[in-house]
Amino acid sequence: MAKKTAATASQLVHIQAPGMVGSSLSKAQKEFNRLTKRIQKLEQDVADFRAAADRLRQRVQTEYRPLQTQHNDQRAALVRHLDRAHDTYKLTKTERAKIVDLIVQGCHDLPDRGYTDLQPILDKYAPPLSEEAGAEADLQISEMMKQLYTQQFGIEFDPAVDVSTKEKFGVYVEQKLAEQEAEYVRQEEEQAARRAQRKKSPKQQAAEAKKQAEEKNITKSVRTLYMDLVKALHPDREPDEAEKARKTVLLQKVTAAYEANELLTLLRLQLELQHIDQSHLENLAEDQLSYYNKLLREQARELDQAMYEEQLNVSDFSGQPYYMLSTAAALDYDYQRQKLLLEAKIRQLAANVLAFEHDPAALKAFLKAYRIPKAGPGALFRPL
Known part of the structure; x- marks a missing residue:
C-alpha cells in the first residue's frame, strides 16, 4: 500500500442509529x-508514528x-590514563588485572x-592472535554459524565445502538459500498445476462464481464513487482559477484513493463535497454494505501492515x-531515556578521569569496587 498521510481532523463516516423508538442499527x-x-x-496512529520516527532520526x-x-572521547581519555x-x-596484581580488563574488554x-x-x-595488553589462533577462532565461529543457519533455515552444510571464512560462508549460504527458493517455487508451480487439473465440484464452482460476482460488485461500487467525484471535480469545467486549483488538488486525492482502493x-470526500449525506448512508442496502465492509476490512489490514513496516524500519x-517501540509515544520516551543515560555516562566518565588523574586513591577505590565479569555466555560487547 502506498504511503499516505492522514488528515489530522478527517471527517468520520458514520451511520447514525434511526430516531424511531425500538429501531437499531x-x-x-x-x-x-x-x-x-x-x-x-x-490512519492517525500511522501518521503519528511516521512523524515520531522522523523526529527520532533527526534528533x-x-x-x-x-x-x-x-562519550567515546571520555572513554579514550580513560584508556590513556589507565595505561x-x-x-x-x-x-x-589484582588491580592491574582489572585495568587490563577495562581496557581490552571495555x-x-x-x-x-x-x-x-x-x-x-x-x-600491549591483548597482543594480536597468531595465525594458528586466528584460524582456530575463525573455525569456531564458522561452526557456531553453521549450527545457527541449520536451525533457522534448515541448511545442510556439505562437510567437504570450505566455509572457514566470513566471505566463503556468505557465498555458500546465499547459494543454499537460492536453491531453497527455487525448490519452493517449483513445488508451488506443481501444486498450482495439479489444482488447475482437478475438476471442481458444483459447490466449489458456485462458491467461485459467487466470489467473482462479489469482487465485480465491489469494484463497481468503488468505481461508481470515483466517477461521481471525478465529474464533480473536473477542473476543466471550472472558470474560477482559485476554485480550479482547489479542485485539481482534490481530484489528485480522489485518484490516489481510487487506485489504492481506499x-x-x-466516502469522506463525498461527504465533504456534500454529494452524499447521512440519510444516504443510513439507507444503503445490505448487500451494498456488505461490499463496503469487505473493502474497509482490507483497508484496515493494509494500515496494520503499514504500521508494522514502519515499526520494522525503526527497529x-x-x-x-520492533515491539518495544510500537507507538509514537514509546519512540519519544525511549529516545529521551537513552539520551539521559548517555549523558549520565559522560558525566560519570569525565568525573572519573579527572579524579584518577589527581588522586591515585580514587582509582584504587574504583578498582576495588570493579568486578571482572566471569567467563561464559553474556554480552559480547560491553563499552564503558
Missing part, C-alpha cells in the same frame, strides 16, 4: 461503523551522535571508531525489537 451497519472508526484511528543526528562522540596508571602507579572498539592512537595500547477516503535503525 443492523449487524452490517454496526460493522461499517466499527471499521470506519478503526481505520480513522489507524539522533543532531543530538545523540555528538553525545556519542563525547599510565598501570605502568606508574603502585598497584596490586574499550576494544575505539580504534575502529577513529581513535587509532589507542591501538598500540590495546595491542473506499473510506472516497532496523535503533537496533531494538
